[in-house]
Amino acid sequence: MESKKKLRVFVRCPDLGLSTRALILAPDLTLRRLKLSFLPQSLLSQTLTLDSLYFCLNGKPLPDSSSLAAAGIPNSSALTLRLRLRGGGGDGGATGAESRDCYLNMYATKKPDKVDPNETRLSKWTTCALSAEPLVPPCVIDRLGNLFNKEPLVEALLHKKLPKEFSHIRGLKDMIPIHLTPIPSAADSETKFQCPITGQEFNGKYGFLVIRGCGHVLSVKALKEVESSTCLVCHKEFSNMDKIVINGSAEEVRALREMMEEERGRLKGRKEKKVGTCLSGTKHAINEKDGTLDDRKKDGGGKRFKAVDMMPAHATKEVYASIFTSSKKFDFQETFTCRSLPLGRN
Structure with missing residues (x-):
């Protein structure tokens, strides 16, 4: 009767190179006591201790404090003694995927796609700021230096569908027609226009200006090399107030906006003075x-x-x-x- 209560267990330890042994054990024997009886004393040292080893049954780790009966070890089962991997993963610690929610949260937030700054710069100089279509003459520019195809801009203005960022465009007087010089051999190139004086491509790598009086587009380099108060293409006179920077920096756009507001203020004062003179009957x-x-x-x-x-x-x-x-x-x-x-x- 007493032999029936015993359990026959096969114990092996491949990590330490020990051979498999068949043991007859009592069901109330703890796994920690089983370690002491299985391991030779010569192997235990400061680096290799009882806590650095654990029993597992069919890949499932078993606690050292539980007995054979409490761990649910059946008769004629095989126990494997494994080494714990401290700090290197695989030791039963946190893996970041203990729950399904934790695992899904790693992929729930979609990371924004990286935008190539060169593509952004090129599209700003070769497409319409309103419709995002390629620039096709007739083209216009507003007083802040934004480029447009004239037809979609006029349609948006007539139907009052201009975005808030272009609310400063109030009529045709705020659209300045421009003359872009095409590149003769630009059939397969991304850039289609150039400076008529220096030949620099209209792609955002170089600074460009629009002369408000005639609408010719010239590079900054051309106006610096040839100091003149007349347009280098049509020889029409202009002043510094007639220069509009295309796709300028934040400071340049701020200066253009201040100049626009100042000009509108002078025009408004002139109109009010004229209307007041007519109504007062001073003539x-x-x-x-x-x-x-x-x-x-x-x-x-x-x-x-x-x-x-x-x-x-x-x-x-x-x-x-x-x-x-x-x-x-x-x-x-x-x-x-x-x-x-x-x-x-x-």
Whole structure:
């Protein structure tokens, strides 16, 4: 009866090169005691201890404190004694994938694709800023240096579908037509335009300017080498205010925006002054005392015009003056059908 309670177990340790042994063990024997009975004392040292070894059954690690019966080891089973790999992975530590959520979170967030800065720069100089289509004449530029194909920009402006970033474009006056010089042998090249003076390609590697008066596109190098106040293509005069930097830096765009706002402010003040002059009647005012037309000039002088001076013969002065002014007041009321027929006369 006592022999039936025993378990026959095969123990092997391939990591240490020990041969397989068949042991008859009691079910209440702990795995730690089994290590002591299986391992020779000559192998145990400071580097190789009992804690550096563990039993596993069919690949499943077993705790040292559990007994054979508690670990569920059946009769005639094979136990394998393995070395623990400290700090090198595979020792039962954290792997980053203990749960499905932890594993899926590593791939849940999609990393943004890396954008080639050269492609971004080239597309900014060879495509329309609004439609992203290749630049095809007729082309225009706004006052901040952005390039457009004219047709999609006009359509967006008419249908009021301009993005917020282009809200400074209010009409055709904010679109400056430009003349791009094509490269003769640019059939298979990504760059289709160049500077007509230096031959530098219009690809963003070099600085370019637009002369506002004539619309010719020239490189910065050409304007530096040939110092002139006239366009190098059409010889039309221009000033520094007429230069618009194409796809400039943040500081250059800020300077262009300030210049645009200043110009709009001057134009608005000029219009308000003109409208105020027309409404105030400073050019021709009527003198209510004698019905004369007063021609007032800015300097306060000038000859005063009197309507009675041109009065025809045999005309009454009061009647003739009433044609130009309503200085004489009447006590009667007029009807809406006939102003000249007061009530009570008929």
